[in-house]
Amino acid sequence: MGFSAEWLALRDPADRAARDVALLQRAATAAGPAPLVVDLGCGTGATWHALAPLLPEDTRWRLVDNDPALLDIARAVVGEAAECIVADLGDLDALPLEGATLITASALLDLMPEAWLSGLAQRLEAPFYAALSYDGRMEWTRPDPRDDAVTAAFNLHQRSDKGLGPALGPDAVDRAEALFAAQGFSVFRAESPWRLGPDMAELQHELTRGIAVAACETGMADAESWQRDRHEAADRSSCIVGHADFLAVPPVRPRETAHV
Numbered sequence: 259m260g261f262s263a264e265w266l267a268l269r270d271p272a273d274r275a276a277r278d279v280a281l282l283q284r285a286a287t288a289a290g291p292a293p294l295v296v297d298l299g300c301g302t303g304a305t306w307h308a309l310a311p312l313l314p315e316d317t318r319w320r321l322v323d324n325d326p327a328l329l330d331i332a333r334a335v336v337g338e339a340a341e342c343i344v345a346d347l348g349d350l351d352a353l354p355l356e357g358a359t360l361i362t363a364s365a366l367l368d369l370m371p372e373a374w375l376s377g378l379a380q381r382l383e384a385p386f387y388a389a390l391s392y393d394g395r396m397e398w399t400r401p402d403p404r405d406d407a408v409t410a411a412f413n414l415h416q417r418s419d420k421g422l423g424p425a426l427g428p429d430a431v432d433r434a435e436a437l438f439a440a441q442g443f444s445v446f447r448a449e450s451p452w453r454l455g456p457d458m459a460e461l462q463h464e465l466t467r468g469i470a471v472a473a474c475e476t477g478m479a480d481a482e483s484w485q486r487d488r489h490e491a492a493d494r495s496s497c498i499v500g501h502a503d504f505l506a507v508p509p510v511r512p513r514e515t516a517h518v
């Protein structure tokens with residue numbers, strides 16, 4: 259499925275409908291009265307689309323991605339409020355977090371390894387809102403006897419190295435809860451499943467194609483025939499893909515004692 263602008267546009271309506279509204283609002287409140295939001299792995303600006311309507315007009319955005327073409331699209335959409343930075347998130351010490359009042363990400367945590375997330379939790383002093391991490395669950399209204407095996411193979415693939423070490427895959431939000439709680443953050447999570455009906459048949463096609471490619475790579479022989487049957491049935495079946503949203507709010511630090 260990759261991170262092409264076409265794929266991000268295709269999944270956008272499902273993402274928008276899936277985000278948990280209460281947690282989104284809580285994240286907006288956590289950003290404070292004069293927000294500077296740093297969006298990690300911003301893609302074409304999905305987090306800005308979701309969050310900006312809930313934030314003050316003069317909110318500043320720092321958009322970070324390692325794909326300049328996606329950043330160009332995001333810059334065109336967000337306009338002057340955005341500072342766009344091409345950077346690899348793998349270098350935690352170089353993340354441009356200065357002055358941030360909220361750090362955000364979406365559809366990113368499941369790609370990242372445990373060490374990265376742990377390092378982020380140790381460095382952050384601002385709230386962290388990470389939406390739409392895949393949680394390992396997929397269900398179809400017209401079950402197929404191969405669904406469970408395909409899901410297991412896909413989940414195995416989700417845990418493989420996506421560039422920075424073995425990815426957290428379906429464990430991302432469970433691990434985020436544990437790692438941020440260990441740093442004293444208050445942690446919140448909410449379900450944000452994709453609900454893909456026949457009206458989203460094109461997204462179902464592309465999704466099942468990507469799932470089958472990944473399952474094949476783990477050695478599952480009948481993933482291709484599964485995908486052909488799923489493709490053919492997409493205009494009369496629905497699919498739920500489990501995702502979760504996550505918010506971590508840092509502890510209130512005691513004010514520095516004034517010395518006379």
Ligand SMILES: C[S@@+](CC[C@H](N)C(=O)[O-])C[C@H]1O[C@@H](n2cnc3c(N)ncnc32)[C@H](O)[C@@H]1O
Binds near residue numbers: 302322347
């Ligand atoms: C699944 S896309 C999500 C994009 C966007 N946040 C959204 O919700 O539509 C993951 C994004 O993370 C970026 N990304 C992945 N690994 C990265 C890395 N190591 N450094 C910087 N960006 C990365 C990709 O270029 C892509 O834009």
